[in-house]
Amino acid sequence: MAENNLRVLLRERPKDRPGPEHFELSEGPRPTAAKGEVLVRHRFLSLDPYMRGRMDDAASYARPVPLGGVMEGECVGEVVESQHPGFAPGDWVGGARGWQRYSVAPGGTLLKLPKEGGVPPTAWLGVLGMPGVTAWVGVTEIGQPRPGETFVVSAASGAVGGVAGQVAKQMGARVIGIAGGAEKCRYVTETLGFDACLDHRGDLEAALDAACPEGIDVYFENVGGAVQEAVFPRMREFGRMAFCGTVATYNVRPPPPGPNLSSINRKRLRLQGFIVSDHPRAWPVWRQRGAAWIRDGRLKWKEDVVQGLENAPEAFIGLLEGRNFGKLVVAL
Ligand SMILES: NC(=O)c1ccc[n+]([C@@H]2O[C@H](COP(=O)([O-])OP(=O)(O)OC[C@H]3O[C@@H](n4cnc5c(N)ncnc54)[C@H](OP(=O)(O)O)[C@@H]3O)[C@@H](O)[C@H]2O)c1
Numbered sequence: 001m002a003e004n005n006l007r008v009l010l011r012e013r014p015k016d017r018p019g020p021e022h023f024e025l026s027e028g029p030r031p032t033a034a035k036g037e038v039l040v041r042h043r044f045l046s047l048d049p050y051m052r053g054r055m056d057d058a059a060s061y062a063r064p065v066p067l068g069g070v071m072e073g074e075c076v077g078e079v080v081e082s083q084h085p086g087f088a089p090g091d092w093v094g095g096a097r098g099w100q101r102y103s104v105a106p107g108g109t110l111l112k113l114p115k116e117g118g119v120p121p122t123a124w125l126g127v128l129g130m131p132g133v134t135a136w137v138g139v140t141e142i143g144q145p146r147p148g149e150t151f152v153v154s155a156a157s158g159a160v161g162g163v164a165g166q167v168a169k170q171m172g173a174r175v176i177g178i179a180g181g182a183e184k185c186r187y188v189t190e191t192l193g194f195d196a197c198l199d200h201r202g203d204l205e206a207a208l209d210a211a212c213p214e215g216i217d218v219y220f221e222n223v224g225g226a227v228q229e230a231v232f233p234r235m236r237e238f239g240r241m242a243f244c245g246t247v248a249t250y251n252v253r254p255p256p257p258g259p260n261l262s263s264i265n266r267k268r269l270r271l272q273g274f275i276v277s278d279h280p281r282a283w284p285v286w287r288q289r290g291a292a293w294i295r296d297g298r299l300k301w302k303e304d305v306v307q308g309l310e311n312a313p314e315a316f317i318g319l320l321e322g323r324n325f326g327k328l329v330v331a332l
Helices: 050-054 130-143 159-170 182-190 204-211 225-234 262-266 282-295 309-319
Strands: 005-010 023-028 037-046 074-082 092-097 102-106 150-154 174-179 196-199 216-221 235-243 270-273 303-307 327-331
Touching (some): 005 309, 037 092, 092 102, 130 159, 130 235, 130 282, 150 159, 150 225, 159 282, 216 225, 225 235, 303 309, 309 327
Parallel strands (some): 150 174, 150 216, 174 196, 303 327
Antiparallel strands (some): 037 102, 074 092
């Protein structure tokens, strides 16, 4: 008998912090592929901060998940049934979607993952997937650090921050990470090769003054809140900020009052928000560059793997509080 499709649905919209009561586990028959479609058994699900926004019914750059709908998310998995000439059972693919065991997708929307090349399938969700491309775009197109400049990135041990710092380092910048706790900071300097990493749970202002005595040329913003407040006044004139996300604020309702933004004017800073999906041309460029850097040992990353779809809600709740260490994925 065919395995059932286990799915995580959005039961209720959270008012602030999501809890287990906002999700619902549901089991039903698995779908079948029609002409041109492919049925995929998901093996790994990516959990990412943007999913918090999809739980709200608010205007954004993407549509919310409807109540009772399957939670949004990207997966890699194996083809089990194909009605598309480009795919055969056993192929590994990326681009399958949803917090669920199975999905059906038009073949044209899937990416066939190479069998060779020393890149594990989960890398296509993290370092070579959406978070990796985000880092690449934010650093190369927006922050544009020059050799010798000071580049600071928050959530530095995470999926985006870890890659952003490594790309900035390759461009010749002095790279300072900010992360939560000694263990994450050690990983950021010892494994990722950043020049320093500051613990935001300590006196971040003093640590920034010591690590960046000349100020900060480029800030890659992942967190917001108190970290952002500490960074802003330490920006140098004509500094750049790549505004990637503010995960520390995603559960805060009403939104917190902002920092004093007068530095933007006084120091003629350039800030730019960006959404990775606006940069389709960057995806193949980074996948090729990142895969080459993985093969020659230059690009490092860490995964935080949770077992079982039923544990996805709790893991996601933890992601919004900094409990993950590395790119969060669920093994199905
Ligand atoms: N613009 C885009 O297109 C785009 C695309 C992808 C991601 N993003 C954004 O990029 C950022 C990083 O995403 P990611 O996937 O790489 O996640 P991640 O860094 O793997 O995980 C989130 C990390 O954020 C930090 N954090 C969480 N809650 C916090 C809080 N309340 N205060 C301070 N730090 C907190 C924690 O790290 P520490 O413990 O080290 O603080 C946590 O581990 C997010 O803001 C996300 O929304 C934007």
